[in-house]
Amino acid sequence: MTPEDLVEIELIKQLKARYFRLMDQKRWDEFANLFTEDCEQSWQAAPDQPAAGGKGREGVVSFIRDSLAGMHSTHHGHMPEIELTGPTTAVGIWALYDHCATHDETVFDGAGYYRDEYEKRDGLWLIHATRLEAEAFPGPV
Numbered sequence: 001m002t003p004e005d006l007v008e009i010e011l012i013k014q015l016k017a018r019y020f021r022l023m024d025q026k027r028w029d030e031f032a033n034l035f036t037e038d039c040e041q042s043w044q045a046a047p048d049q050p051a052a053g054g055k056g057r058e059g060v061v062s063f064i065r066d067s068l069a070g071m072h073s074t075h076h077g078h079m080p081e082i083e084l085t086g087p088t089t090a091v092g093i094w095a096l097y098d099h100c101a102t103h104d105e106t107v108f109d110g111a112g113y114y115r116d117e118y119e120k121r122d123g124l125w126l127i128h129a130t131r132l133e134a135e136a137f138p139g140p141v
Contacts, residue, residue, distance in 0.1 A: 008125070009082045012090055012118055015125050020075040023064060032061045036119055036128045043067070043132045045098075072108055074102045077114065079086075088120040096132065110134045 017032060022031040041054035041060040054063035077094040084090045094114040100107045112134030119128040 005084055008084055008120075012082050012092060014123050015118070015127065016077055016080065016092070016094060016114075018117070019127065020077050024073050024075055025038060025067070026065070026068070028065055029059055031064075032057055034127055035060055036121065036126045039127060040129045041131070044134055068100065069086055071100045071102055073080070090118040090120075090125070092116045096134065112141065 019031070019034050022028075022034070035057045037057050038056055039060055040053070040055050041063065043063075054060040075096065075098040077096055079095045080092055081094075082092040084092055092114075094116070096114055097110070097111050099109050112132055115131045116127060116134070117129040118125050120126075
């Protein structure tokens with residue numbers, strides 16, 4: 001691995017950090033800028049539930065925005081495993097913990113793994129695909 005590779009990996013880490021922060025802050029216009037136009041997303045909230053998601057930047061942002069409507073959320077991504085697969089492509093796995101709640105109750109506590117694909121377009125790393133495989137812990141822990 002070269003020093004340049006480490007710089008690219010750090011840029012991808014910063015991209016995913018913005019993903020979590022902007023999602024929790026519900027800054028949807030800025031959040032949308034983190035994705036390729038032709039991105040795909042899939043969330044599996046619990047092992048016994050089918051995956052759901054969106055396609056295309058608008059579809060992905062709409063799905064996530066609608067999923068978090070009326071809730072406060074905290075998403076933590078940890079322990080990234082990022083592999084550069086080409087000069088403008090990479091894949092990554094992130095451990096996730098998230099907590100979503102309304103003003104008076106916990107709606108969701110969960111953990112799982114994101115499996116992402118990234119593409120560098122016009123000099124910027126963007127999320128091209130993101131898949132969440134989660135374990136859910138509904139209600140108070």
